[in-house]
Structure formats: C-alpha cells, structure tokens
Amino acid sequence: MSTDLLSFEVHSIERLALPIEVEGFSLDAPKANTTNAGHSLTIAGWAVGLAPYLVPSIEIMNGETLLKRIPVHVPRPDVAAHLQKEDSVGSTFGFHGFIGTLGLLKNAHLEIVLNLYDPRDQSRRKEKVAVIHGRTRNNILTDSKYQPLMLTAIGRSGTTLVMQVLSEHRQVLTANFYPYEVKQSAYWMHLLKILNDPADFDNSSHPDKFESNLGLIGHNPYNHQESMRQFQTPERFRDYYDNRLPRSLIDFSVRRTDEFYELIAASEKKPDAVYFAEKFLPTHLQSIFNDVYRSPREILLTRDFRDMICSALSFNEKRNRQAFGRERAADDFDWVHRVFSTGARRVVEAWNDRKNSVLHVRYEDLVLDPVGQLQRIFNYLEIDGSNRLMRTIRQRVFNSSSSKHHKTSESPERSIGRWRADMPADLLEYCNAKLSSELKAFGYE
Numbered sequence: 218m219s220t221d222l223l224s225f226e227v228h229s230i231e232r233l234a235l236p237i238e239v240e241g242f243s244l245d246a247p248k249a250n251t252t253n254a255g256h257s258l259t260i261a262g263w264a265v266g267l268a269p270y271l272v273p274s275i276e277i278m279n280g281e282t283l284l285k286r287i288p289v290h291v292p293r294p295d296v297a298a299h300l301q302k303e304d305s306v307g308s309t310f311g312f313h314g315f316i317g318t319l320g321l322l323k324n325a326h327l328e329i330v331l332n333l334y335d336p337r338d339q340s341r342r343k344e345k346v347a348v349i350h351g352r353t354r355n356n357i358l359t360d361s362k363y364q365p366l367m368l369t370a371i372g373r374s375g376t377t378l379v380m381q382v383l384s385e386h387r388q389v390l391t392a393n394f395y396p397y398e399v400k401q402s403a404y405w406m407h408l409l410k411i412l413n414d415p416a417d418f419d420n421s422s423h424p425d426k427f428e429s430n431l432g433l434i435g436h437n438p439y440n441h442q443e444s445m446r447q448f449q450t451p452e453r454f455r456d457y458y459d460n461r462l463p464r465s466l467i468d469f470s471v472r473r474t475d476e477f478y479e480l481i482a483a484s485e486k487k488p489d490a491v492y493f494a495e496k497f498l499p500t501h502l503q504s505i506f507n508d509v510y511r512s513p514r515e516i517l518l519t520r521d522f523r524d525m526i527c528s529a530l531s532f533n534e535k536r537n538r539q540a541f542g543r544e545r546a547a548d549d550f551d552w553v554h555r556v557f558s559t560g561a562r563r564v565v566e567a568w569n570d571r572k573n574s575v576l577h578v579r580y581e582d583l584v585l586d587p588v589g590q591l592q593r594i595f596n597y598l599e600i601d602g603s604n605r606l607m608r609t610i611r612q613r614v615f616n617s618s619s620s621k622h623h624k625t626s627e628s629p630e631r632s633i634g635r636w637r638a639d640m641p642a643d644l645l646e647y648c649n650a651k652l653s654s655e656l657k658a659f660g661y662e
Contacts, residue, residue, distance in 0.1 A: 222460050223256040223508075224354045225318045225325075231348040238333055240267040241300060242346050253318075255459035257415035261313040263296045264289055264331055264346075271334045275312055276343070278328040279321055280566045281559060282501055286332075287314035288419055315442075317414030319463075319508060320501040321353050322570045358511050359467055362475045363390065365402055365506045366494040366598065369567055370518040371560040372541045373528040375580035376496050379518055381614045382591065383494045388600045390481045390493040400495045401477045405470040406505045413463050416441035467509055492598065499563035503571070514598055517568055519659045520580035522561050522652050523636035523645065526553065531639075549644055553651055561655040568658065579659065581633050587615050 227247045235242055244262040247253060264272040277284040291311030302308065316327075327349040333342050366389060370376050380397035383389045392399030414436050416422070421435030424444075437458075438444075445454040478493045492514065497503060506513045529541040530549070542556035543549075568577065576597040583590040588607050595602030636645060649656075656662070 221254040222355060222357050222463050223254075223318050225253045225258050225321070225351055226354060227251050227253065227349060227351045229350045231350060233346050233348070235346060236333075236344045238267055238270040238335075239272070239331060239344065239346070240265045241296070242331070244329060244347050244349075247349065255455065256318050256413055256463060257315040257459075258318055259313075259315055260285075260287060260329075261311070263291075263293050263310045263312065265296065265300060265310050266333060269336055271336065272310075272331050273334055274332045276330040276332060277314075277316055278330055279325060279501065280570075281563045284316045284327070285314060285417065286420065287312045314417070314419075315415040317410065318353055319413055320410050320505040322504060322566075323353060323507075324570065325349070325351050325353065327351070353508070355508050357463075357467060357508050359471050359509050361471045361510060363478050363493045364491060365510055365513045366492040367497045367503055367506060367513065367515040368494060368518060369497045369499050369503060369515055369564075369575075370520075371498060371525070371564060373525040373532065374518050374520045375583065376518060378580075378583070378614065379516065379578070380494065380496065382594075382610055385610050385613060386595075386600065386606070387487050388489055388491050389598075390478045390485065390487060390490045391495075392481065393485055397496060400497075402474040402493060402495055402506075403497065403502055405473050406502050406509070409466055409470040409509075410501070410505055411436060412466050414440075416444070471509065491600065498560075499567040503567065507571070507574075515571065515575045516594065516597075517564070517571075517575045517577045518580060519564060519577065521634070521636065521661045522557070522655060523640060523648050524632065524634065526557060526644075526648065527635050527639040528632065550647055553644070553648055558651050558655075561652055565655050565658045577659070584630060584633060587611060 227249055230244060230247075230249045232244070242262070242264045244260075246259045246261040253259070260275075260277055264275060266272045272289050274286050274288045276286050289312045290309045291313050292309050293311040294308045296302075296310045297308035321327075328345050329347040329349070331344045331346055333344060335341075366383070368376055368379055368383075377396055380391055384391040384393045384397070391397055392401075411421075411434070414421075416424075416436050416438045418424070418438065418441075422438045424438040427435065427438055440458045440462075445451045445458070448454050474493070478490070481493070482488065482490050503515060506515075526549075529543065533539050533541070533543055538544075542560075543552050546552035546556055568575065576594065578590060578594065588611070591607060591610060592602050595606075636648075640648070
C-alpha cells in the first residue's frame with residue numbers, strides 16, 4: 218500500500234457547556250489522540266433538543282468557513298432508551314457524515330454547531346457545543362513549472378494596484394488586464410477539492426441522480442465507506458480513493474494551471490517567469506495551494522477597514538449599483554454587521570494561520586512608500602528588485618492615470634484616513650466597536 222497522502226491528527230476534543238434548549242449531545246467520532254489516515258474525517262454523534270426545541274442539523278465550521286451541514290436523522294434507539302423517550306417521539310437523534318481534510322487550516326479548530334429550531338414561532342438559532350482541535354499532515358507536494366503567488370484581501374483593499382505592480386515584473390505572470398480577476402488556478406484547486414472530498418448525498422452528487430444535472434459536478438458519489446464495503450477487497454478501494462485517485466487529480470489540476478500560464482508567458486513575452494499571481498479572498502483555497510505546491514507565496518494585503526467601507530460606498534455610488542455585499546444588506550449597519558465584519562475576521566484568521574510564511578503589506582505603506590514596500594515584496598519573492606525596475610513601475614503604475622475608473626479618491630494619498638471626513642458619525646462609532654479587534658490586529662488606530 219502507498220503512503221497516505223493526507224492525514225489528520227486529532228489532538229483533543231473540547232466539549233462546551235450545553236445551552237438550556239439542548240437535552241443532550243455527544244460526539245462519538247472522531248476520538249481525541251488519534252490519527253485519521255486518508256482525506257476524510259468522520260463526524261458522528263447525536264443531539265437532542267429539550268422539548269419543544271428540535272435539532273434538525275449540525276454544522277461543521279473551519280474558522281469562518283462552513284465545511285458541511287449534516288442532518289440529524291440517523292436512528293439512535295440507544296439514545297432514546299438512555300433519555301427515556303417515548304416511542305412516539307421517535308429516535309432519529311443521530312448524525313453521521315464526512316468532511317474532506319484537504320484545505321483545512323494547518324492548526325485546525327473544527328467547531329460543531331447545533332442548529333436549533335423552535336416550532337412555536339419557527340425561530341432558528343445556532344449554538345456551538347464542541348471544538349475538534351487537530352492538525353493536517355500531507356505528502357502531496359507536487360512539481361510544477363510555476364509557483365503560485367496569492368494576493369489575499371477583501372474588496373477595496375488595493376488589490377488592483379498590487380496586481381498592476383506584479384504585472385510589470387518579467388518573472389510574474391498575470392492575466393494582464395483590468396480588473397485582474399481571471400482566477401484559473403483558483404478554479405482548478407476548487408475542482409480538486411470537490412472531486413477529492415468524500416461523498417455527500419445530502420449536499421452534493423447522489424448516486425441515483427447525479428447524471429440529471431448537466432450544469433454541475435459534485436463529489437464522487439462512490440467515494441463512500443458503504444460503497445467500498447461492498448467489494449471483496451475494500452482496503453484496495455480505500456487506498457485508491459485515499460491515495461491513487463487524489464494523486465492523479467492533483468497532477469491533473471496542477472498541469473492545467475501550468476498550461477494556462479504557459480499561454481500567458483508566451484503572450485506577455487515572459488520566458489523567465491517563476492510565479493503566477495491571482496487575487497484571492499481569504500478562503501480554504503490558500504490552504505490547498507500550501508498543501509499542493511512546493512514553494513507557494515502569499516501576500517496578505519490590508520487596509521484600514523473603515524477606509525475600505527468608504528471606498529466601497531463611493532464606488533457603488535460611482536457605478537450606480539450596489540456591490541461588495543451591500544446589495545444583500547438592509548442598510549449600512551447591517552452590511553457592516555453581516556458581511557463586512559465577516560470578511561475582516563477572515564483576513565485576521567488567514568494572518569493568524571499563516572503569519573510565519575505570509576508577507577503582510579499595508580495599503581497605506583504601499584501608497585506612502587512605494588519603493589520601500591516594493592523592495593519588501595520582491596525580496597520576499599526572491600526576484601529582481603533593481604532601481605531600473607522600480608522607476609518603471611513608479612512611472613507606469615503609481616504616476617499613471619490609466620485606472621481612474623477604479624479610483625474613488627483624488628489621489629492615493631487622499632484615500633488614506635478618508636473615514637475621518639467621509640463616514641457619518643453614527644456609522645463610524647458602530648465600525649469602531651464592531652471592527653475593534655480586527656483594526657488592532659493590523660495596527661490601525
């Protein structure tokens with residue numbers, strides 16, 4: 218048998234105090250101090266609401282990312298007997314599912330959240346009841362022609378400016394046109410995650426009906442423990458799904474990315490390129506790149522979140538349409554609460570998870586000291602940072618008016634601290650309270 222490409226070490230299970238609306242909860246799998254070989258982790262147990270509350274499902278959270286929602290519908294007569302439930306109440310208190318370990322945060326804290334439902338007023342709420350603490354291990358690292366350069370940020374952080382800078386470098390490949398949103402490698406890594414994850418009949422492809430959907434492809438419905446048990450030699454099939462197939466899918470995804478950027482290299486006349494650069498929101502994808510590529514690089518770009526809010530509002534007004542999540546919110550306060558603060562927490566989460574390997578660049582420092590910050594970036598990437606290159610970039614990017622349609626301030630310098638004049642006092646007070654820890658995390662007053 219081959220060496221396992223992926224494994225997940227479960228260090229401990231932290232059980233939290235149950236809310237009064239929950240009669241009982243138990244996490245039967247995984248167990249603390251165990252190593253789960255392969256790319257899937259079993260999540261199983263039971264949960265019972267205190268009448269009249271019901272627990273229709275649980276959620277598995279990887280930081281700010283919802284990994285899976287698992288219905289609570291597995292018969293558990295043992296639980297019914299233990300809680301002395303009448304037969305008429307039913308005994309479908311169990312849950313059983315699998316999550317893929319590819320793309321988890323290195324030091325993972327998987328939160329188990331109960332979805333509570335009150336049939337009296339049809340209200341719903343979420344309660345965190347346990348945390349699985351562990352760490353992923355992998356033997357995946359793959360040879361490739363180009364290495365990824367991930368520019369991680371949320372909207373209106375200055376990502377277009379940084380991508381313009383990177384596009385000027387002969388050793389960095391980008392889809393060199395505004396707004397630099399072609400994310401080919403992100404697509405192939407996302408495909409890798411979907412095709413590699415264990416079967417999920419409730420949320421993804423079902424073995425009885427997957428071929429009826431001509432627009433989507435989901436998890437392989439036969440990558441499932443019950444399917445493998447049907448074979449005479451199930452261990453062979455487990456090795457196939459845990460090692461041989463993932464290896465093929467990884468190679469396939471990396472090759473497709475290389476092919477695309479070879480076209481970019483020929484088009485942009487950059488035969489010496491070593492990186493391809495793409496914009497990324499802070500998601501699970503960065504962890505997958507770190508699992509797969511040998512020498513990935515990541516720049517975490519931050520900007521004062523209050524300035525970002527002002528910039529987004531101005532940009533929406535300029536284009537006469539709502540974007541950046543504002544279209545999903547009832548008002549500006551709701552936007553900051555439900556959408557923007559989540560993005561800010563994801564940025565902090567990315568920094569805390571990978572601060573030993575990521576280069577943090579602040580938009581404000583880049584605008585006020587472009588040469589110094591560009592030198593930091595190119596030193597981090599170990600590529601040319603000559604004075605001649607610096608002069609070219611300053612002329613073509615920082616002194617250019619070619620991207621006026623993307624800007625919402627008279628000058629980059631005027632974009633710094635604009636919240637002092639542009640943000641209404643009540644919204645500013647709310648942002649200072651709501652984003653306090655995120656602002657402090659990156660040194661903003």
